[in-house]
Amino acid sequence: AQSVSQHNHxxxxxxxxxxxxxxNYSYGGTVNLFWYVQYPxxxxxxxxxxxxxxxxxxxxxxxxxxxxKSKFSFNLRKPSxxxxxxxxYFCAVNANNNNDMRxxxxxxxxxxx
Amino acid sequence: xAGVTQSPTHLIKTRGQHVTLRxxxxxxxxxxxxxQQVLGQGPQFIFQYYEKEERGRGNFPDRFSARQFPNYSxxxxxxxxxxxxxxxxxxxxxxxxxxxxxxxxxxxxxxxVL
Numbered sequence: 001a002q003s004v005s006q007h008n009h010x011x012x013x014x015x016x017x018x019x020x021x022x023x024n025y026s027y028g029g030t031v032n033l034f035w036y037v038q039y040p041x042x043x044x045x046x047x048x049x050x051x052x053x054x055x056x057x058x059x060x061x062x063x064x065x066x067x068x069k070s071k072f073s074f075n076l077r078k079p080s081x082x083x084x085x086x087x088x089y090f091c092a093v094n095a096n097n098n099n100d101m102r103x104x105x106x107x108x109x110x111x112x113x
Numbered sequence: 114x115a116g117v118t119q120s121p122t123h124l125i126k127t128r129g130q131h132v133t134l135r136x137x138x139x140x141x142x143x144x145x146x147x148x149q150q151v152l153g154q155g156p157q158f159i160f161q162y163y164e165k166e167e168r169g170r171g172n173f174p175d176r177f178s179a180r181q182f183p184n185y186s187x188x189x190x191x192x193x194x195x196x197x198x199x200x201x202x203x204x205x206x207x208x209x210x211x212x213x214x215x216x217x218x219x220x221x222x223x224x225x226v227l
Contacts, residue, residue, distance in 0.1 A: 044218040099169030103155030
């Protein structure tokens with residue numbers, strides 16, 4: 001079964017700093033990859049997703065992620081974070097034709113104004 | 114448009130009791146999944162239902178069960194509650210059955226077992 005590792009538990013940045021959150025997964029087959037975000041007091045919502053095609057995917061609010069198949073990675077990036085990006089970020093993976101979506105443990109991002 | 118709705122939002126039970134959590138998916142979504150999120154961890158897959166049939170089951174004991182109704186709403190039942198069942202229980206709906214469907218999450222039901 002697939003599993004997901006997020007390397008950073010808590011990241012603290014100042015506004016305008018660049019962000020990169022790591023995500024690695026273990027599964028040898030075809031996968032679908034997701035980043036979900038949970039803002040304080042809100043429910044989980046989709047930030048971006050990769051199914052196939054261009055490995056660089058763009059999501060909402062200026063976020064992007066790059067799928068590197070050889071490294072089993074799907075890192076999340078944003079060139080310049082804002083205070084409103086303070087949230088918890090979850091990487092998730094499921095295999096094609098599989099109903100079991102696996103989430104990483106999450107990375108808490110705190111952006112200082 | 115209404116999102117995924119879950120009830121109750123908070124509840125407190127004692128060990129050995131039983132709990133039923135409810136979920137209404139987004140209109141038009143036929144798939145409902147249940148996840149358990151323990152503090153400090155990511156959501157863990159419990160069940161997925163599509164068109165009232167169980168399509169997936171995570172690594173949870175038989176004390177956990179679920180069902181989906183003809184209107185696509187769903188219930189998660191947990192029997193013989195243990196302290197370790199304390200968690201946020203998330204329901205997610207999607208349009209598709211498998212793999213590529215984006216999940217839309219509710220706000221969760223926070224269960225505390227004393």
